[in-house]
Amino acid sequence: MVFDGEGLVIDSNMASTPFLEARHGDALVGAAVNDLVRIANSGQEASTVIELFGPPRRTVVVSTLPLPEGGRPGAVAFVEDITERRQLEAIRTDLVANISHELKTPVGAIGLLAETLEGENDQVVVERLASRIHTEAMRIAQIIEDLIELSRIESIDGAGSGTVDMNEVAADAVERLRAAASQSGVEVELHVSTTAAVIVGERRQLLSAIGNLIDNAIKYSDSGTKVEVTVERADAEVLVRVADHGIGIPTRDIDRIFERFYRVDQARSRKTGGTGLGLAIVRHAIANHEAHIEVESRLGEGSVFLLRFQSVVDDVRADQTISSLNERA
Known part of the structure; x- marks a missing residue:
């Protein structure tokens, strides 16, 4: 925004309109602009940071510079939204x-x-x-x-354009963690879908996500219990379910378990070697695939993590995968 020596606007862009009209929280920004323009018209630079509590909450930087023309005072004002940067x-x-x-x-x-x-x-x-x-x-x-x-x-932005059979991914994830499960005295059961379980996605991300869910289920289960990994087709979705009969998650913690380094049981995490990053990896992998994750848990009874993916019909590939998995079993 460009101002003359009287503090009147002589030029501005479209983004400045809310501040000039001074509506709602933007009125605070407009008032700050006017105050700083007076300082700039006296020949000094000025700036200030304003916290707007919204909603939505924003942080704005207002700065002004002297801009004399023909010996007459003038000023230019800049308003920058630094919310995302903060x-x-x-x-x-x-x-x-x-x-x-x-x-x-x-x-x-x-x-x-x-x-x-x-x-x-x-x-x-x-x-x-x-x-x-x-x-x-x-x-x-x-x-x-x-x-x-x-x-x-x-x-990674998105999930790519390749197709992935979730029966194969779940089977590989289970196989990789069988040794850890055996060492902990936990049995891992795999139930694959008998119909197509193909989605659009990146295999490595999906393997990492499901592997982390199974790994968590093993770590927070007691010896002699069972972890069940199920892949199924439901209408236009492929569902992957990882269920355990472990210690469970308190209701107050469920909304936070996907945060980096957040642990429900600090002592058990140290004992099992948990890093507090596994579920953050799951969250981002699922978000990249535009999928959904649901959590059900009861203290002392266990937890169920359910992943919902949009399916792709590929019956031939599904039949081949199921046959191969049956032979492996």
Whole structure:
């Protein structure tokens, strides 16, 4: 917006209209523009940051510069909405703080264990300390691996144009985690669809998402319990369900479990090596596929995660996949 020496607008663009008309929260911005124009007309630059509480909440920067013409005073005013920039800065700050916190614990533990190990001669104690150091090192490696995977998935726009059979993806995810399940004393059952379960998507993202759901189900289940992975076709959807009979999730925490580094049970996460990034990976992978995720959980009874995808009819491919999976079983 360009103003003359009297503070009257002599030129402006379309984006400035709400501020000039001074309606609702924009009236605060308009008032700030007028105040700063008076300062600019006196020959000084000026700027201010205004928080508009909305809704929606916004952050706006107003700045003015002197713009004399022909010896007469004048000013130009700029209004910039920096809401998105502020949000990104806040996310980055939180992420760095969380990463620092998550890495600080295992790094500190390794340092203390190594210091203790230096003066230890008992072979049994040495082996125990070395095992602890290895566990903490693997925890750091898992955090870094999950961060890289989350960053990769967040950088992808959409799900691509390839077709993926969710029967195959679920079977591969289960197979990859059978050893971990066996070590925890948890049985994993797979039930594949008998009809087409093909969607448009990227296999790697989907494998990561379903794998993380199964991994979580195993980690938060007690020995002797069962995790059930089911793929089914319902009308125009492909449904993938991961159900466990573990500790469950408190109702107050369900809305937050997909946040980075959020853990319902901190102590159990440390014991099982959870990084707090698995469900964030799931959320972004599902969003990239324009799919939906639903969660049902009861404390002490277990949890059910349900993924809903738009299906693609491909009966021939589905029949081939089901036959192959039956042979594998």
